[in-house]
Amino acid sequence: MGTGNGRAESRPERRHRLKTPLIEVAILSPLMNAHAQLRANLVLASRFENIEVAERALVDLCRRAGCADDEEYWLVTALREAVANAVRHGNQQDPDRCVRVAYTISNSTVTIRVEDEGHGFDPADIPDPTDPENLLRPSGRGIFYMRQFMNRVDFGSTAAGGTAVVMVKDLASNDKDHPGV
Amino acid sequence: MKSNIRDVGDTRIIELGGKITIGTGDVRIRELISQALDDSKKDILFDLGDVTAIDSSGIGEMVACYTTVTKRGGQLKLMHLSPKINDILQVTQLITVFEVFDDEREALGSF
Numbered sequence: 001m002g003t004g005n006g007r008a009e010s011r012p013e014r015r016h017r018l019k020t021p022l023i024e025v026a027i028l029s030p031l032m033n034a035h036a037q038l039r040a041n042l043v044l045a046s047r048f049e050n051i052e053v054a055e056r057a058l059v060d061l062c063r064r065a066g067c068a069d070d071e072e073y074w075l076v077t078a079l080r081e082a083v084a085n086a087v088r089h090g091n092q093q094d095p096d097r098c099v100r101v102a103y104t105i106s107n108s109t110v111t112i113r114v115e116d117e118g119h120g121f122d123p124a125d126i127p128d129p130t131d132p133e134n135l136l137r138p139s140g141r142g143i144f145y146m147r148q149f150m151n152r153v154d155f156g157s158t159a160a161g162g163t164a165v166v167m168v169k170d171l172a173s174n175d176k177d178h179p180g181v
Numbered sequence: 182m183k184s185n186i187r188d189v190g191d192t193r194i195i196e197l198g199g200k201i202t203i204g205t206g207d208v209r210i211r212e213l214i215s216q217a218l219d220d221s222k223k224d225i226l227f228d229l230g231d232v233t234a235i236d237s238s239g240i241g242e243m244v245a246c247y248t249t250v251t252k253r254g255g256q257l258k259l260m261h262l263s264p265k266i267n268d269i270l271q272v273t274q275l276i277t278v279f280e281v282f283d284d285e286r287e288a289l290g291s292f
């Protein structure tokens with residue numbers, strides 16, 4: 001993973017690099033600007049191993065921002081679900097498709113945006129995993145966890161028709177006894 | 182994810198550690214359950230004491246293991262949940278599905 005100056009690389013160069021190493025492209029430039037804002041952006045190939053990269057970047061930002069351990073834990077849990085969904089369901093584990101992750105910590109609010117290059121989906125189609133008839137289903141809990149551990153989770157579309165999920169957590173409202181509430 | 186297995190009487194204790202997450206940990210616990218059933222061990226106790234994180238795929242695989250073991254006439258129970266793993270099971274109400282223990286002797290006596 002290399003550090004960059006935050007400027008986007010040309011698409012042909014990025015595509016070439018995506019086909020080779022494990023962690024293909026990672027532009028990470030955490031900067032504290034004049035408005036006390038921490039920001040970082042990652043572009044990752046669609047591989048489950050890269051969830052670890054997304055996690056490490058978030059942990060780094062959380063520690064720079066002075067997040068409590070519990071806050072960091074639940075943020076990481078939600079992030080991992082969002083990136084896993086982008087890799088598996090959005091990009092169908094095609095390593096030539098990218099997952100973009102943008103992090104912002106500002107005024108005690110953490111905002112994480114995860115985009116995929118899939119065809120979008122309707123989150124209303126996901127059944128409630130706590131419904132007794134769904135309790136023993138082996139899947140369908142990822143979005144539920146994201147909503148439990150963040151204060152707000154909104155799904156939208158990218159310009160190319162993929163899914164963009166924006167998750168927000170207000171650190172000041174965090175209650176250690178009731179994660180995500 | 183790390184794992185260790187030991188048998189106490191007819192019960193297989195599967196000690197898990199690290200992350201039970203998509204792509205690695207979830208697949209591994211499926212293999213461990215398959216191995217236990219192949220060894221005719223139908224009473225299984227997951228020791229989650231050293232598990233640091235579990236995601237929806239890991240939880241989903243644990244649920245699938247529970248169903249598989251139950252259908253084979255066995256029981257799958259959990260032991261040594263950390264507060265965070267307990268929270269994760271609580272919010273999805275899976276804490277009502279699994280029998281959970283803090284004490285190994287008590288857990289073994291429940292089969």
